[in-house]
Amino acid sequence: MADLKLSLKNVHRHYLEREARLDILVDVALDIAAGEIVALVAPSGAGKSTLLHVCGLLERPQQGEVTICGTEAHSLNDRARTLLRRQNVGYIYQFHHLLPEFSANENIMIPQLIAGVDQAAAKTRAEDLLNHMGLKERGDHRPAQLSGGEQQRVAIARAMANNPGLILADEPTGNLDPDTSGHVFELLARSIKDHGAAGLIATHNHDIARRADRVVTLDGGAVVPTTL
Ligand SMILES: Nc1ncnc2c1ncn2[C@@H]1O[C@H](COP(=O)(O)OP(=O)(O)OP(=O)(O)O)[C@@H](O)[C@H]1O
Numbered sequence: 001m002a003d004l005k006l007s008l009k010n011v012h013r014h015y016l017e018r019e020a021r022l023d024i025l026v027d028v029a030l031d032i033a034a035g036e037i038v039a040l041v042a043p044s045g046a047g048k049s050t051l052l053h054v055c056g057l058l059e060r061p062q063q064g065e066v067t068i069c070g071t072e073a074h075s076l077n078d079r080a081r082t083l084l085r086r087q088n089v090g091y092i093y094q095f096h097h098l099l100p101e102f103s104a105n106e107n108i109m110i111p112q113l114i115a116g117v118d119q120a121a122a123k124t125r126a127e128d129l130l131n132h133m134g135l136k137e138r139g140d141h142r143p144a145q146l147s148g149g150e151q152q153r154v155a156i157a158r159a160m161a162n163n164p165g166l167i168l169a170d171e172p173t174g175n176l177d178p179d180t181s182g183h184v185f186e187l188l189a190r191s192i193k194d195h196g197a198a199g200l201i202a203t204h205n206h207d208i209a210r211r212a213d214r215v216v217t218l219d220g221g222a223v224v225p226t227t228l
Pocket residue numbers: 015016017022024042043044045046047048049050051
């Protein structure tokens with residue numbers, strides 16, 4: 001059987017707005033195996049961020065199973081969910097969310113230090129990851145001293161820092177020009193595959209989505225395959 005990094009079964013997520021109930025995710029099923037990258041393309045408001053939040057254990061679905069790297073999250077308490085997320089999930093956002101007062105190296109070290117890695121090992125790994133991102137000389141630079149594409153490459157390195165099995169990316173190239181978008185996506189895809197991780201990448205950019213192993217969309221709240 002495939003080594004599944006993400007498995008969703010029968011997932012339902014709704015929001016209550018005054019009297020109305022908004023059904024955003026309806027009976028969602030989705031499996032992503034190690035080494036696989038799935039693009040999620042759907043109109044604004046369809047529920048892409050909601051799906052990523054459920055996959056990343058930031059939101060609980062009202063119903064269904066969310067299994068991350070072999071561990072089913074539903075019955076876990078909040079603390080156990082946080083640990084599962086920290087150990088197994090890397091998140092990348094449209095805007096890098098790097099800590100402005102810290103250098104690129106330090107931004108990549110911080111999640112490792114939180115996970116209990118010692119200072120020297122965290123620094124070595126940060127330098128190694130930056131090197132892979134083509135940013136060897138930029139370790140001491142703060143986010144404001146880097147271009148948008150460079151900031152996103154640091155954000156990718158940070159997401160990979162604790163070697164997560166699952167990478168979730170919400171519009172990771174949404175803020176970049178087309179050439180830079182392609183380059184950043186290639187680096188992200190290579191990182192995911194080199195680490196034997198799985199990736200779910202929400203994007204409005206069809207050129208980017210076509211580079212994934214497969215593309216899915218949200219149709220009436222369900223995840224269904226699509227071609228672009
Ligand atoms: N906490 C919440 N309470 C009520 N409604 C919410 C909440 N979070 C999201 N929604 C609604 O759920 C729907 C899906 O939102 P979501 O952010 O997942 O969409 P999206 O596909 O990521 O959109 P976009 O591409 O514009 O970012 C929207 O109609 C949104 O208003």
